[in-house]
Amino acid sequence: MSQNPNSDSALAAAIPAVICFGLYKGLKAMEAHDVLLYLFGGGALFCALLTSFRLVRDVQVGIALKRLLKPGGIHGRVEQLNGYDPRSLGLHTDNEDGNGLMLGHLMGSPAPELIYYKGDGHGLIAAGTGAGKTSSLSKGWTVGLGKHHNRIITSKGVDIAVATYRFLTQELKHHVVCIDPYRLMAAHGIQSDDFNPCDILVDLAEKESADIFDKAREIALCLIPEGLEASGENKIFRSVGRQFISNVLIYLAIEQAETGELCCNLAYLNRLLNSGTEDLLEIFSRMAIIPHFDGAVARAGKRFLSQFKNNPKSAQSFITETQEGLTIFEPATPIGKSCEYSTFKLSDIKNPNKNVTFHIILPPEKSGINDTFAGLALNSICTTAIEADSFHPQVTIIADEFENLSTAPIPVIERVLKIGRTRGVRLFAFIQDQESLKARYGQLSSMFWTQAAVFMAMDIRNVEEAEEYSKRAGQRSIVTDSATIPKQGGEFDVSVNEEGIPLIRLDELTRMPKFTAILFKEQNPPLMLDLVHYKQIDPWIYRIDDVPGSPAEGHFPIEYRA
Ligand SMILES: Nc1ncnc2c1ncn2[C@@H]1O[C@H](COP(=O)(O)OP(=O)(O)O)[C@@H](O)[C@H]1O
Ligand SMILES: [Mg+2]
Known part of the structure; x- marks a missing residue:
């Protein structure tokens, strides 16, 4: 777009219009000859018309310019982070049916709403130690799922098992199986189970x-x-x-x-x-x-x-x-002593008349030595669940320390990822980072990404991973304009340029505040979440007990209702 203020502007036509009109008025007062009156009157009229045309044109150009300076969105639908209602991405803000896994609170939202995933798909959560996985995710999931929903839980030590035992057995009336060869539950007055995978x-x-x-x-x-x-x-x-x-x-x-x-x-x-x-x-x-x-x-x-x-x-x-x-x-x-026979039935995992929770418990200091046992136990339970060939009762596997459950791929996991959805078995695996998963699962690890309906990352420290998430988040479009200011009598130019910039930059990801997460739900643009500690949630705070011997959790005000 270019304009010449001297020859082409509305002003350039308005000035002669005023001059002609002034002369016309003067000549008229002097009762000059008609020809002169017509000449200047016509001139004034012509210039006035030209001025109005040019004004209309300038307004049109102005509107067009305004429109150009706004993002047109040709780089996808994404325009701002958290610009989407979680419900429009297939997430939920209630958990009435007890199928929900609480992911957090939408960052920046004033409503004290929790966001839940209720689908049949799998999930992957990548975060280092101390990121809040246990307190803000897995403990709440254990007590937040409904009675009809069976659970398989692996964790470091007895923490989750002890903290949720009272609620699961006494209030939810679940049969809680603790596969615990080291009898770690005994210190908390809870009976352990024996398991013979054969x-x-x-x-x-x-x-x-x-x-x-x-x-x-x-x-x-x-x-x-x-x-x-x-x-x-x-x-x-x-x-x-x-x-x-x-x-x-x-x-x-x-x-x-x-x-x-x-x-x-x-x-x-x-x-x-x-x-x-x-x-x-x-x-x-x-x-x-x-x-x-x-x-x-x-x-x-x-x-x-x-x-x-x-x-x-x-x-x-x-x-x-x-x-x-x-x-x-x-x-x-x-x-060796606890594997002669099983004190429970594996098939209970898919028994429609039973509600069960399985814990696989090994001392944290023994991880690396006894991984095989945890992997074998998980493999046995999952195989039974998959082969029962029935969607109900649904099973959620909350697999904390997932990569530490084995030294090589657990055979059943590929089947869980591929057909678990139709067999009512969903796997939520907690990993430290992508590298550690690759170290165990090699080529199979990409399947976790393709099959996971939910991917969450906290405490991202690895720049390559941050770059990948930034790319996956996509771009938003911005419009940049540049103008050359005219010298006396010259032309001026405005050019606009629309381009894509990352919706969330790599450095924004590596510097995310503590206890916040980036969430990808399937192929949608990401959401930024605040993690919510179970102590902030009524009634979960009353369902989860403190574990004697573990460091006491801080005090959190109750801000949410589950
Ligand atoms: N949403 C949260 N807000 C504030 N502090 C939290 C939150 N979630 C967890 N924490 C605190 O962070 C620490 C580590 O949490 P934890 O759940 O054990 O991490 P992880 O299981 O990832 O190692 C705990 O002391 C816990 O109280
Ligand atoms: Mg933990």
């Missing part, structure tokens, strides 16, 4: 179901996981080790089903492995003559026998691999 094999052996092969293989895979950097000879030994574990377990399951002797458990297998070749060879010989499962067990027995006879050195290598996988089930250790 129980299910005995059931399947009784039913002569061929499912037993898959189940046994899965247990073996939890015990001897395939790390990401696996390669070479060791990989073969591990593979044979897994075959060994699964076949011997199937044999022991058949034995237990027929004789009732408690032998199908990992402590028994551990003892067998460590008591010398003689005992092993005897087991293989016994396996070699049983007819079950079309002779599959017998064939495995014969195979192991000939391996020991013809190639004792390699046999020793896979035995070593297996012994390693089973060390935590040394019969003298707490885990």
Whole structure:
């Protein structure tokens, strides 16, 4: 757009109009000749008309300019952060049906409303230690879900289990199972449960179901996981080790089903492995003559026998691999002692007539040693839940310390992520950051992002992650204008330029205030949330007990109603 104030402006036409009109008036008073009157009168009229045209034109240009200077939004619908009503993104502000997981409070909103996710999808929460995950998310979820909703909870130590035990058992009437081999609950006067992950094999052996092969293989895979950097000879030994574990377990399951002797458990297998070749060879010989499962067990027995006879050195290598996988089930250790049989039924997780909460409890100082056990327990419960093939009762897995539950991918997790939605099993996994998840799950880790309906991050310190979230948040459009001011008699120029800038910048993410989170719900623009401590919420503050021995929580005024 350009204008020349000297020749093209409204003023340039108005001045001659005034002059002509003044002359016309003067000439008229002097009673000058008609021709002169017509000349100046016409001139004044012409200039006046030109002035009005130019005024109209200038107003139009002004309006057009105003419009240009506003963002047109061609860079997406996103114009400002938190410019969306959480409800329009499929989130909720009530939890009447008890399916909601409370995520926080919309930053900047004056209403004391809590935001809940109620869908069937999965969630991923990335935050370091001390970010508020336990106090502002997982404890509240444990007591905020309705009675009809079953829960599986993993956490560091007994904190959540003890804090919510009274409410879950006495008020919600849940059957609370504490898989707690170290008996950490005893200090709080609460009975722990024993768990034998191989129980299910005995059931399947009784039913002569061929499912037993898959189940046994899965247990073996939890015990001897395939790390990401696996390669070479060791990989073969591990593979044979897994075959060994699964076949011997199937044999022991058949034995237990027929004789009732408690032998199908990992402590028994551990003892067998460590008591010398003689005992092993005897087991293989016994396996070699049983007819079950079309002779599959017998064939495995014969195979192991000939391996020991013809190639004792390699046999020793896979035995070593297996012994390693089973060390935590040394019969003298707490885990070894608590795995003879289960004091609860796994199938309760999908029993429509039961309401259950499962806690998997290991001492925090032992994480890194006993991960396998936690992973195996989680794997067993989830497999049962997925295979029940029923949406109800719904199950929420609140997996604190998710990456520390195993040293390699937990086999069932891929199925949970892919089909959990239709089987009423949703996984909310807490991770430290993306790197730690990748370290465990490798290529599978991208599936967490593609499958998670909710992603939340707090305390972001990693610049690459911040950059990724900033990109994912998208852009807003801004309009910049530039003008050249005319020199005397010159033209002036205004140019406008619309461009995209990040909706939220990388540095805004790395400097987010403490106890605030960025939330991505599916493919929507992000919301910024304030985390809400359970003590700020009525009635959760009355449902969650203080845990003796844990650092006392501060005082928080009650500001919200759940
Ligand atoms: N929303 C909140 N506002 C203020 N303080 C909080 C909030 N959430 C948690 N805290 C405090 O932060 C500390 C760490 O919280 P915690 O939930 O244990 O973190 P994490 O589980 O992520 O390690 C606790 O002392 C807790 O009282
Ligand atoms: Mg915590």
